[in-house]
Amino acid sequence: MADERQKPGNAAAAAKAKTGAFTPAGVSPSRRSRHKYTVRLWAVRHSRFLEWFYARFADMFLMLHPVWKLFGYDRVERPVTFVERHVKGFPFDCRMCGQCALSSTGMSCPMNCPKQLRNGPCGGVRANGNCEVEPDMPCVWVQAWKGSRNMVKGDAIMAVQKPVNQSLRETSSWLRVTAEAAAARDAATGKDA
Amino acid sequence: MAHFDENPLGAHLPLDPLPGHSSLGRLERVLRRGEFAVTAELNPPDSANPEDVYERAAIFDGWVDGINAVDASGANCHMSSVGICALLTRMGYAPIMQIACRDKNRIAIQGDVLGAAAMGVANIMCLTGDGVQAGDQPGAKPVFDLDCMSLLETVRIMRDNSKFLSGRKLTTPPKVFLGAAINPFAPPYDFRPYRLAKKIEAGAQFVQSQYCFDVPMFREYMKKVRDLGLHEKCFILVGVGPMASAxxxxxxxxxxxxxxxxxxxxxxxxxxxxxxxxGKQLCIDIINEVKEIEGVSGIHVMAYRQEEYVAEIVHESGVLKGRKPWRREPNPVDQLVAERIERTREGVEQNQQQMAEIAAQTPPLIRAGAPAGMSLPTLKIER
Incomplete structure (x- = not known):
């Protein structure tokens, strides 16, 4: 569509500045941790590789289950969270929601959506595929759809996601997934965990 | 005679349950009967006067099957959708209560759903909502605790499983017809039909689309929707509306x-x-085009600040095919009560002084002979 003029970050910024509040141009109402989206978009383009890589990585984490159990999941939580925050923060702009959905969202982190939608794009996506709230950011969900089309299990994007459990923020999603997988494996083999 | 989609005991009361229906409302009946439904959007007042709501609803009388009560659309502050719905159900209208995830978290939303259902709201529409930056109060905190999909699922669980999201039991579940919004006109275009499939899976029973101005694009979308068989699982209402000028x-x-x-x-x-x-003619032309598309069950007329044209548009497009949607008739009982009140006003005023005098002059024989409790009726007979 002919979006003739790209507005800076905040729609009708001048009108809002009149209210007296300090409103610098180009600042969006939602917190922005990155000003460029190059790395995030790279991750989406390489979603298939990242999917393969994560599958190996998850297996390795599960193999280490006895180690986590030895030290205690509670005690390894903090260092693992620290590592996870930085490892996922760089390529995905991870927001540490603690319940990672990257595999179901084409390796595009849904928590970067200003509305934090976890089930698909809202109706406000611009014709150029950018965000309604932050006009210069590519829509997280347009990217997610692209990324999911490259992935082997990309159809996971069709599943309805549960609402975010806010009490799990800033905790390690890796450890949770590993503990759940280990419990499921033990239940399947019939030995008690 | 009362409309057949009206409770004979009063227009504000729920309708009789029908098999296969999830609500006791009029909109679901119209859609499930296979009739072409028409809904409209009420312009929410910026006032605390109920008459403002009644006036704005009265414009649609006899032309629409449901009235959308918007929840701060465009993130602009107005009377709340719960409040509007409470007023509309009192008058017997069939409001569609919109819930936007922008302003309320899951605790508030579930409470509102129960409250609304208790007041007779039969249709709930689950939306994500525009970002706060679009509205008159951009400094507000965007909540977005749920998204439209998990909101649909939450209300569906409340209705079908009689449970809150937490699993706590409800003694009476909210009987509501669940709606959602679709926008086939925004990217990623090829994901949009699948998104509708997701919404249906989450609980959507009817959907209203964003303004449709690009009919070929909508045709393309509907083709994909039919291929997926989605038009059989939910009712699709196309959003249309007049443009005031270029x-x-x-x-x-x-x-x-x-x-x-x-x-x-x-x-x-x-x-x-x-x-x-x-602009009005364009709207009618678009209606005439989209009503022929297979899988379209109705239209949703959004005539913002041109609400008076809705009746004309619906009439001239002929989508109702002579059908008369419910309209608010004055209650015959009200007439009777008004007459009685009038008569009382015109009647003779009771003169307390005179009555006391009569009482005083009553022969002591009767007064003494009668027990204390009997004195009053005796007096009345005397008079």
Whole structure:
């Protein structure tokens, strides 16, 4: 569509500045941790590789289950969270929601959506595929759809996601997934965990 | 005679349950009967006067099957949708209560759903909501605790499983017909039909679309929807509306998120002598085109600040095919009560002094002979 003029970050910024509040141009109402989206978009383009890589990585984490159990999941939580925050923060702009959905969202982190939608794009996506709230950011969900089309299990994007459990923020999603997988494996083999 | 979609004991009361229906409302009945439904959007007042709501609803009388009560649309503050719905159900209207995830978290939303259902709201529409940056109070905190999909699922669980999201039991579940919104006119275009499938899976029973100005694009979308068989699982209402002028259309295109208006539409409006009339005609033309598309069950007329044209548009497009949607008739009982009150007003005033005198002059024989409790009726007979 002919979006003739790209507005800076905040729609009708001048009108809002009149209210007296300090409103610098180009600042969006939602917190922005990155000003460029190059790395995030790279991750989406390489979603298939990242999917393969994560599958190996998850297996390795599960193999280490006895180690986590030895030290205690509670005690390894903090260092693992620290590592996870930085490892996922760089390529995905991870927001540490603690319940990672990257595999179901084409390796595009849904928590970067200003509305934090976890089930698909809202109706406000611009014709150029950018965000309604932050006009210069590519829509997280347009990217997610692209990324999911490259992935082997990309159809996971069709599943309805549960609402975010806010009490799990800033905790390690890796450890949770590993503990759940280990419990499921033990239940399947019939030995008690 | 009362309309057949009205409770004979009072228009504000729920209808009789029908097999296969999830609500006790009129809109679901109309849709499930296979009739072409018409809904409209009420312009929410910026006032605390109930008459404002009644006036704005009365414009649609006899032309629509449901009235959308918007929840701070465009993130602009107005009377709440719960409040509007409470007023409308009192009068017997069939409101569609919109819930936007922008302003309320899951605790508030579930409470509102129960409250609304208790007040007789039979239709709930689950939306994500525009970002706060679009509205008059951009400094507000965007909540977005749930998204439209998990909101649909939450209300569905409340209705079907009689449970809160937490699993706590409800003694009476909210009987509601669940709606959602679709926007086939925004990217990623090829994901949009699947998104509708997701919404249906989450619980959507009817959907209303964003303004449709690009009919070929909508046809394309509906083709995919039919291929997926989604039109059989939910009722699709196409959003339409008149544009006041080419200037308005331009403004909307660049300022309101998610509305796609092709250049041809703007050119047509610009070329017209009377742009307002042309806008209305364009809306009627679009209705006539989309009503023929297979899988379309109705239209949703959004005539913001042109609500008075809804009746004309619906009439001239002929989508109702002679059917008369419910309209608010004055209650015959009200007439009776009004007459009685009038008679009382005109009647003779009781003179307490005189009555006391009569009582004093009553022969002592009767007074003494009668027990204390009997004195009053005796007096009345005397008079």
């Amino acid at each position: 200037k308005t259309a331009r403004w909307i295109r660049s300022n309101v998120p998610g509305i796609h208006i092709p250049d041809s539409v703007i050119a047509r409006l610009e070329g017209a002598q009377d742009q307002k009339k042309e």
